[in-house]
Amino acid sequence: MLRKNMEWIGDSLHIGGVSVNKLKEKYNTPLYIYDQKLFENTAEVFMDKFKSDKFETEIVYASKAFSNLYVLGLVRSLGLDLDVVSGGELFLALKAGINPQKIHFHGNNKLEEELIMAIENDIGLIIIDNMAEFHLLSGLLGKYKKKMRVLLRINPDIVTDTHKFIQTSNADSKFGLNIRDEKLTNYIKEIIADPYIELVGFHSHIGSQVTKGEFFVEESNILLDFTKKMSNDLGYEFTNINFGGGFGVSQKEKDPSLDLEEFLPEFIKHIEEKIGELDLPIKIVGIEPGRSLINQAGSTLYTVSSVKETLEGLPLVFVDGGMSDNIRPSLYGAKYDALIGNKKESSKKSYRVAGKLCESGDILIDEVELGNPEKDDLLLIPSTGAYTYVMQSHYNKMLSPAVVFVKDGKDYLAVRRESYEDLLINNLEYEERN
Numbered sequence: 001m002l003r004k005n006m007e008w009i010g011d012s013l014h015i016g017g018v019s020v021n022k023l024k025e026k027y028n029t030p031l032y033i034y035d036q037k038l039f040e041n042t043a044e045v046f047m048d049k050f051k052s053d054k055f056e057t058e059i060v061y062a063s064k065a066f067s068n069l070y071v072l073g074l075v076r077s078l079g080l081d082l083d084v085v086s087g088g089e090l091f092l093a094l095k096a097g098i099n100p101q102k103i104h105f106h107g108n109n110k111l112e113e114e115l116i117m118a119i120e121n122d123i124g125l126i127i128i129d130n131m132a133e134f135h136l137l138s139g140l141l142g143k144y145k146k147k148m149r150v151l152l153r154i155n156p157d158i159v160t161d162t163h164k165f166i167q168t169s170n171a172d173s174k175f176g177l178n179i180r181d182e183k184l185t186n187y188i189k190e191i192i193a194d195p196y197i198e199l200v201g202f203h204s205h206i207g208s209q210v211t212k213g214e215f216f217v218e219e220s221n222i223l224l225d226f227t228k229k230m231s232n233d234l235g236y237e238f239t240n241i242n243f244g245g246g247f248g249v250s251q252k253e254k255d256p257s258l259d260l261e262e263f264l265p266e267f268i269k270h271i272e273e274k275i276g277e278l279d280l281p282i283k284i285v286g287i288e289p290g291r292s293l294i295n296q297a298g299s300t301l302y303t304v305s306s307v308k309e310t311l312e313g314l315p316l317v318f319v320d321g322g323m324s325d326n327i328r329p330s331l332y333g334a335k336y337d338a339l340i341g342n343k344k345e346s347s348k349k350s351y352r353v354a355g356k357l358c359e360s361g362d363i364l365i366d367e368v369e370l371g372n373p374e375k376d377d378l379l380l381i382p383s384t385g386a387y388t389y390v391m392q393s394h395y396n397k398m399l400s401p402a403v404v405f406v407k408d409g410k411d412y413l414a415v416r417r418e419s420y421e422d423l424l425i426n427n428l429e430y431e432e433r434n
Helices: 020-027 036-049 069-078 087-095 112-120 131-144 184-193 213-234 260-278 291-297 328-332 420-424
Strands: 006-009 012-015 031-035 056-062 081-084 103-105 125-128 148-155 197-203 240-242 284-287 298-308 316-319 349-354 363-370 378-382 402-407 410-415
Touching: 012 020, 020 031, 020 298, 020 378, 020 402, 020 410, 031 036, 031 291, 036 056, 036 069, 036 260, 036 291, 036 402, 056 291, 069 087, 069 402, 069 410, 081 087, 087 103, 087 112, 103 112, 112 131, 125 131, 131 148, 131 184, 131 197, 148 184, 184 197, 184 213, 197 213, 213 240, 213 260, 291 298, 328 363, 363 378
Parallel strands: 031 402, 056 081, 056 284, 081 103, 103 125, 125 148, 148 197, 197 240, 240 284, 316 349
Antiparallel strands: 006 012, 031 298, 298 316, 298 378, 349 363, 402 410
């Protein structure tokens, strides 16, 4: 169960050369721990394996998976592009010093004030989701007398074998314009004719946690065939294509995942051949890894409060966090492994891991093998790097955990732990009124 970026030194589990005991003493728990070297190495795999001598490639980190000033600084230093889906994510990206021209703005319902922020900061690319958004953007650009590059999000109508909440390409998806829409050609013609918008190509995204490469191959075939048809029908050259993200990574050690080092070169070769076959003038091909870039680098550390036997079911290991710091088990039925980090486990038996929030559904792990967990033990859940910190809540007035990065035996605080006083920020007291 021990992950390749972890090791035992004595009776203490180490991540990035740092003891979890030390991290507990210094930062308390719950605690988000990120292995910086693993994140950097994973980014290098994407940049090295998804490249071509026939066109430029863009690795666009999907910041919704995990973002703060520290990790966005890493993104900047690695030369990755960045996608954002809200004004808040755009604000944070700009504060982190991301080059605006490397920012891609996504989302199915971009607000007027968000588009104004994007225009005023001259970001590099907007992905138009629907025609109402196109008309809003066109009107704003007309007022600013600016021109902006855009991709149009096309829904290729592929049903993947993932949880329905993370499928994004079904015919009833809230994202993009469906490829079977009879009005689609006229929509594209209208966008091309707009004096303030430069339509450079198309974007698609088929869902998250896709572990079978054939779905991405099917997506690329559909989108490139569509691009060729639109080019022929409208007499227009499209130069950019983005196939989104969704590359599946394991949560539990034995879960399936895409072998990125094997799949990415095969995928780029297929794209090259398909573009050549269709004789398309494509200059830039992009993908948007988020979870697959950051998930395996992150773990969450908890302190065990007690172990409770029940009349039925597995005994419960209570920890000092829960669905407030990881909503995914309750929301998606996400499955995780766990291990005790302050002592080597010998004989094991099955337990449930439960949080401290006042909800029956606050179960972090339905069943996991652990070796005699006791009060004050440290319980580590690996592969929690994506969609945990960014989806945390203050339910039950739980405090937001700290975020720490570790590398080469050193730890770096990225987000400080909240205090009770922080809960009062933006609160106003009641006043008697006549």
